[in-house]
Amino acid sequence: MIVEQVRDAVRSGGLLLPTHPNDLPTHPVVAMLSGGRDSVCLLDVAVALRGEGSVKALHVNYGLRGAESDADERHCAVLCEQLGVELEIVRASRVQGETGNLQAWARDVRYTAAIELAERDDAIVAAGHTASDQVETILYRLAASPGRRALLGMRATEGRLVRPLLGVTRAQTGEYCEARGLAWREDESNESDAYARVRVRHGLGAALKEVHPAAEANVLRTAGLLREETELLDGLVARTLAGERGIALARLEELEGALARLVVVSLAEQAAGTYVPQAGDRVEEILELGRRSGSGSLDLHVGGNVSARIEDGRLSMVRLPPRG
Helix, strand or coil: CHHHHHHHHHHHHCCCCCCCCCCCCCCCEEEECCCCHHHHHHHHHHHHHHCHHHEEEEEEECCCCCHHHHHHHHHHHHHHHHHCCEEEEEECCCCCCCCCCHHHHHHHHHHHHHHHHHHHHCCEEECCCCHHHHHHHHHHHHHHCCCHHHHCCCCCEECCEECCCCCCCHHHHHHHHHHHCCCCCCCHHHHCCCCHHHHHHHHHHHHHHHHCCCHHHHHHHHHHHHHHHHHHHHHHHHHHHCCCCEEEHHHHHHCCHHHHHHHHHHHHHHHHCCCCHHHHHHHHHHHHHHHHHCCCEEEEEEECCEEEEEECCEEEEEECCCCC
16 A cells, blocks of 8 residues: 555656656656665656656765765665666765865765766656655754745755655655565664754654644645745745846835845845845845935845845845855
8 A cells, every 4th residue: 555655646746757648758767866765765666657768776875984885885786676777876985184064065966966967868856855854854944044935845846856755754665665675775874963954853853743743744734835825925026026136225115024025035046046035134224225325336245145236226136256
């Protein structure tokens, strides 16, 4: 039963199969395969829904865990041979002495490799993020960053990237693999409280389940509702800006407070190419600078690498160069 439940959940999501029954899938699938339960489940489901010839797997060996990393690679090779899937292996190593977030480095390496492979084959990239990962992402962002977008979680699609398992829990992927007789590898570092995401899982996530058994489902439902409402709000902001990359300060001052914040955030994020939720807190400062600027030009850093430029009674946003 669990096998069909998981496959039906992925099938209904429409990310690996066409949304219309008369459409034929045109893009092959590159499944990101770590060897863990989620990625093993993803690969098997992709093969079941699309067939062996339309699916390729990508495994990245970072060499961070010595013999364990090599064992992960061998496990993925055996699995792909079992499923009749071509496996692409990328071996990466961190520059000695390099500092910074290790998980961020590994994430950049694997996504860069996946997108390069997908572009070469005109494929889509499938990642094994589950509903459980989605809840952890939302809770982490809620704690780490302000703004409505923090509560939206991961998108089901981002360019070539798709996340077909967002409707499936981590427990279900394990049950699926057991039912299918598919072994997986456990990475002990994924359970280390040294990482913030793991602390969210073991601490906050567990505490919420104690408060209410449906806590995980309620978080996901809330995120879904917020995504729908965000589409409505984004449309309102787009109509307010009417395709412009700036706005007259007089017009900004006329707007309702919440809409003015959204407009400022939208302009900042257009300039930055990423989220700048804190920009919405600077509306009053921007208006006050506008009153003082006269016919001159003034800039105000609004967060991230973006500055608000006030010139001739108009607000625009400019991207700042990286700090040296």
